[in-house]
Amino acid sequence: MSFSVLIVTFFTWMILTSFTDVKELIVGFFVSLVVSIILKRFYGIRFDFKFPVRIIKFIFIYLPVFIWQMLKANFDVAVRVLNPSLPLNPGFVKIKTNLKKDAAKLALANSITLTPGTLTLDIEDDELIIHWIDVKTLDEKEKKEKIAGVFERILKGVYE
Amino acid sequence: MITIGYILIGIGAFFYFLGGLGIFRMPDVYNRLQAGTKATTLGSFSVILGVGLVNLEFLPKALIIIAFIALTNPVGSSVLARAAYLKGIKPTDKTKVDEYKGGGNK
Incomplete structure (x- = not known):
């Protein structure tokens, strides 16, 4: 079993149920045990000396940027939907990322999906395929900067 | 707190709409x-956060759910869009560019 997954799962269970009820805690422990045994082959969280730094970076640098971008995305799409002429200029574009780890790529893809008018379709090695609701440019560098720029720089600091 | 909670629920309902x-x-x-x-996403986030603010006991759970x-x-x-693309569902005629080219290498 994977000990780190056990801790995280059990802690999540405690927040969702209760910290004091013994019955809940026993059931939660067994559920987390099963989950951590199943996940052993796929996933482990490394707790090393950099871990607190990464958590702090994630919460104080990544989250504010992410929330701001998400709000902008929502208003952008809301304005498009409410506009009578339905301004759309969609297309599928490909961008290259220089993130290496799978977890980092997942975070990048998720962030892209939740930002203005972009939806990740697929990841092939280091290329992300993105459906862009308003294709502004086809230049390799510019489109990457517009879609993923900020997030990629921050996530590189958080995960690598 | 409770007022802010209800305002957030209202905003959430509007975004759901x-x-x-x-x-x-x-x-x-x-x-x-x-x-x-x-x-x-903004709809559900603000509805859930609003519920958490109206009933403060629920706030940690609300954050986990978010x-x-x-x-x-x-x-x-993403998976829905990819499946639709690989199944061959045509994008609208307005689509300007397609760099995915029918599913890429796989």
Whole structure:
């Protein structure tokens, strides 16, 4: 079993149920045990000396940027939907990322999906395929900067 | 606190409405997914956060639920869009460029 997954799962269970009820805690422990045994082959969280730094970076640098971008995305799409002429200029574009780890790529893809008018379709090695609701440019560098720029720089600091 | 909570729930309901309207108005699967994902994420986040603020005991749980939605919602919509593309569903005629080229290398 994977000990780190056990801790995280059990802690999540405690927040969702209760910290004091013994019955809940026993059931939660067994559920987390099963989950951590199943996940052993796929996933482990490394707790090393950099871990607190990464958590702090994630919460104080990544989250504010992410929330701001998400709000902008929502208003952008809301304005498009409410506009009578339905301004759309969609297309599928490909961008290259220089993130290496799978977890980092997942975070990048998720962030892209939740930002203005972009939806990740697929990841092939280091290329992300993105459906862009308003294709502004086809230049390799510019489109990457517009879609993923900020997030990629921050996530590189958080995960690598 | 309670007032802010109810205001957030109201905003959330409005964004849910926009999500529904977007699904109704957009021309193809991919744009519908865009409207469905974006508008409903802010909708559900603010409804859940609003419930957490109205009933403060529920706040930690609300935050955990928001984290799970933020993790799963984008993955779900990506997989739906990819499946639709690989199945061969044509994007709208307005589509300007297609660099995916029928599914890439796989």
